[in-house]
Amino acid sequence: MxxxxxxxxxxxxxxxxxxxxxxxxxxxxxxxxxxxxxxxxxxxxxxxxxxxxxxxxxxxxxxxxxxxxxxxxxxxxxxxxxxxxxxxxxxxxxxxxxxxxxxxxxxxxxxxxxxxxxxxxxxxxxxxxxxxxxxxxxxxxxxxxxxxxxxxxxxxFSLPLPMRKVPIYCQSGDAREINVDKMILKAVDVLPHGLINSRQQFGANGQIFMAFVKWVAARTIEIGRPGYHPVLHFDVYGWIGLEIGLEPQSIADFICRVADTVPDFTLNIEYPADYGSTQAQIDNYARIVAILDDRGSSARIVVDERCNTLEDIRLFAEAKAAHLIQIKTPDVGSIADTARAVLLCKANEVGAYVGGSCTETDLSAQASVHVSVATQADMMLAKPGMGVDEGFSIVGNEQNRLFATLTRRRAPVQKTQTNRTVPHAEQP
CATH class of the missing domain: 3.30.390.10 (Enolase-like, N-terminal domain)
Incomplete structure (x- = not known):
């Protein structure tokens, strides 16, 4: 060996x-x-x-x-x-x-x-x-x-073989409108990221961002196939805090207003504000989460920045300082720690999102799929790259190949007339 x-x-x-x-x-x-x-x-x-x-x-x-x-x-x-x-x-x-x-x-x-x-x-x-x-x-x-x-x-990790596919989340990059259309046509589970990383994209008091959220929801209904109902997930790169202010009550109020514009969708808001340190992020995100939960809002807070390593993830999960934690694979380090992070989130009843970065490669993306599926994460990122087609193909196809293999492991085999073994496979 x-x-x-x-x-x-x-x-x-x-x-x-x-x-x-x-x-x-x-x-x-x-x-x-x-x-x-x-x-x-x-x-x-x-x-x-x-x-x-x-x-x-x-x-x-x-x-x-x-x-x-x-x-x-x-x-x-x-x-x-x-x-x-x-x-x-x-x-x-x-x-x-x-x-x-x-x-x-x-x-x-x-x-x-x-x-x-x-x-x-x-x-x-x-x-x-x-x-x-x-x-x-x-x-x-x-x-x-x-x-x-x-x-x-x-x-x-003494886990049972997985039975459920993990929802895939795509990111749009700067080509927001074109890539949203691609995502909808391909029936992506979670979309569109949006890359809301500047004042130009967020707008005064968040008006441009709110208009974009409404457009994505309307576009999903307009060109999506019947019954298609994705989760809407937007990464705002701290701009709610930068534009609205860092008071948790004000941030929660703004997020509720955004959620009210798309009442038929689950809304994920990633990285609403940056409080400058891990502990400050935990304290204030926990307050935002509590306010949203008390109101019964459908909006969910996703943490990214200041939550990097396995120890950071443990602190956020135990404090209930997010509804969903991005496990940003290159920042976590060993992919074994990505597995541990998913299991830690589950133990604390917090959502686990196996993410990563557009800077990754096909090999790292494929390995991430296996860890995501094995641990039954709540969602995983289509990566690498900032386009839709390549990352969705790499991650989606690897997941489909994995489940075809696992189905064969579980299924009894029958002998055909040519003496080949054929498994009872699931239909795609």
Missing amino acids: QIKDVLLAPGNGAFFYDDQAALRAGASQDGFVYVGEPVTPDFAAIRVPASSLSVGLVLADSTVVWGDMMGVQYSGAGGRDPLFETAQISRLTSRVVAPRLFDIDASRYLDACSKVFEAFEHRRLPLAIEYGVSQALLRAAAHLHRKTMAEIVCSE
């Missing part, structure tokens, strides 16, 4: 790394480029192409299994790790992580993760390293046991 070599291959993320502080300060766009000087450390420009680093584990039978490391779009903001730097991550992986990989049993997933991700020089390894290497280790365990990655997660 030994790993006999480690390969590294630099690559691309599916979108760009953006300086959130510069955007919030009012940086303007010239085409796809942002104009002005960066604010966040390590950014050479406000928008830079996302990079990644693939790590390949060469197993004893010469099979190579891969995982991908990268940062998130808004690196260095909201308590997150700094901007991903390929050369630095590559050196650390070669010098520190690779020797550890040669000493572990790759068939024992959680044990392997705990040994490989021990602190280095009294500090935790960069979360991007944990994320990419943990994907590769999960694929290694799946290969060695001849199982899917989801089955490895179920086995390691």
